[in-house]
Amino acid sequence: MVGTINHIAIAVPCLRAASDEWRQKLDAEISAPQRLEEHGVTVVFIDTGNSKIELLEPIDDASPIAAFLAKNPQGGMHHICFDVDDIYASRDRLVAEGARILGSPEPKIGAHGKPVLFIHPKDITGTLIEIQQR
Amino acid sequence: MVGTINHIAIAVPCLRAASDEWRQKLDAEISAPQRLEEHGVTVVFIDTGNSKIELLEPIDDASPIAAFLAKNPQGGMHHICFDVDDIYASRDRLVAEGARILGSPEPKIGAHGKPVLFIHPKDITGTLIEIQQR
Numbered sequence: 220m221v222g223t224i225n226h227i228a229i230a231v232p233c234l235r236a237a238s239d240e241w242r243q244k245l246d247a248e249i250s251a252p253q254r255l256e257e258h259g260v261t262v263v264f265i266d267t268g269n270s271k272i273e274l275l276e277p278i279d280d281a282s283p284i285a286a287f288l289a290k291n292p293q294g295g296m297h298h299i300c301f302d303v304d305d306i307y308a309s310r311d312r313l314v315a316e317g318a319r320i321l322g323s324p325e326p327k328i329g330a331h332g333k334p335v336l337f338i339h340p341k342d343i344t345g346t347l348i349e350i351q352q353r
Numbered sequence: 354m355v356g357t358i359n360h361i362a363i364a365v366p367c368l369r370a371a372s373d374e375w376r377q378k379l380d381a382e383i384s385a386p387q388r389l390e391e392h393g394v395t396v397v398f399i400d401t402g403n404s405k406i407e408l409l410e411p412i413d414d415a416s417p418i419a420a421f422l423a424k425n426p427q428g429g430m431h432h433i434c435f436d437v438d439d440i441y442a443s444r445d446r447l448v449a450e451g452a453r454i455l456g457s458p459e460p461k462i463g464a465h466g467k468p469v470l471f472i473h474p475k476d477i478t479g480t481l482i483e484i485q486q487r
Contacts, residue, residue, distance in 0.1 A: 220380035223403040227361055227433060229478050237478045244450045244477060245435075246354035267435070269357040269403040274478070293479035296430040299361060301379075301401070316378045343378060344363050344371045344408070345427035 220309050221301040225331075225351050226264070226271040230284040231294035234261055234276035241265060241274070249274075255330055259283050262330055273300075273330070298337070298347035306334050306352040318342040326352070354443050355435040359465075359485050360398070360405040364418045365428035368395055368410035375399060375408070383408075389464055393417050396464055407434075407464070432471070432481035440468050440486040452476040460486070 231237035234252060241247040250264040259282035265272040275297060277285045287297060303309040306326050314320065319339035326334030333352045340347040365371035368386060375381040384398040393416035399406040409431060411419045421431060437443040440460050448454065453473035460468030467486045474481040 221399075221401065224358070224361070224401050224406075227358070229480050231478050240477055244447055244452045244472075245482075246446070265355075267355065267358050272358075272433075291479055293475060295474075295479040296433070299406075299430070312380070313378055318378045338378075340429075341427060343374055344365050345425055345429040346363050348379075 220303060220312060221350070222304065222353065223302045224270045225300040225302050225349075226273045227299050228273040228275055228297045228349075229294060230275045230277075230287050230291070230297040232276070232288055232292060234263060234274060237274050237276075237294065238263055241272075247272075253330065254278070257327070258330065259285075298349050300329075300335070300349035300351055302353045303350045304353055306336060306350060309350050310336055313338060354437060354446060355484070356438065356487065357436045358404045359434040359436050359483075360407045361433050362407040362409055362431045362483075363428060364409045364411075364421050364425070364431040366410070366422055366426060368397060368408060371408050371410075371428065372397055375406075381406075387464065388412070391461070392464065393419075432483050434463075434469070434483035434485055436487045437484045438487055440470060440484060443484050444470055447472060 238249045247265045254261045259278050260275045263274050321337040326336050329335035335351045338348045372383045381399045388395045393412050394409045397408050455471040460470050463469035469485045472482045
């Protein structure tokens with residue numbers, strides 16, 4: 220069911236400083252920032268050739284990543300997003316196997332304009348997993 | 354400098370339970386376990402088509418991931434590994450830009466039989482990054 224890794228997201232307190240770190244130390248090419256009001260974050264992407272790194276900065280204290288950054292003030296790995304062929308079939312299997320969907324079980328539109336869902340990290344090896352319709 | 358994502362590693366307290374979770378909930382195919390004495394871990398891989406997920410279980414309390422699991426008892430994302438064309442050139446650039454290499458600056462042989470180095474997470478957005486010679 221899980222397909223290719225669409226992206227790995229890293230929450231950061233400051234997108235400008237984080238972009239500089241990745242650019243200077245790792246010679247990464249950083250996309251233009253994109254503000255996603257509905258998700259409470261501003262993001263940039265780093266294309267790695269086979270997948271993407273997404274750096275996320277909270278828009279404000281109500282952002283879903285604000286609590287994560289309060290615990291991890293320097294930032295850190297936040298979630299992994301997998302492409303799936305059928306997000307409804309994937310959701311139904313997850314729920315049948317006892318995994319909880321975060322928030323509404325109806326997919327939201329994510330950063331790439333496609334339907335996404337998040338799975339409770341306690342239900343899969345302490346890891347926040349996003350699934351995205353291919 | 355950073356190339357394709359070679360793998361994303363998730364530390365887990367129990368490889369068998371973690372493998373079951375990924376298999377049942379996410380329909381993942383899990384490789385046979387591989388014990389890496391030198392790294393203090395037993396690993397399995399999940400091939401995602403474009404990259405890999407690596408699940409890591411500590412061999413004992415002296416394992417480098419034991420402290421991480423003490424803080425994150427359910428497990429969690431541990432590091433991201435990038436392929437690089439020239440691990441020595443990458444190391445030298447990182448050090449020149451102020452990033453610290455964990456342990457010896459001489460690459461060790463990693464899970465794939467290739468030279469690897471780890472960068473201090475405080476020096477790159479709170480994220481532990483491994484680089485591996487392509």
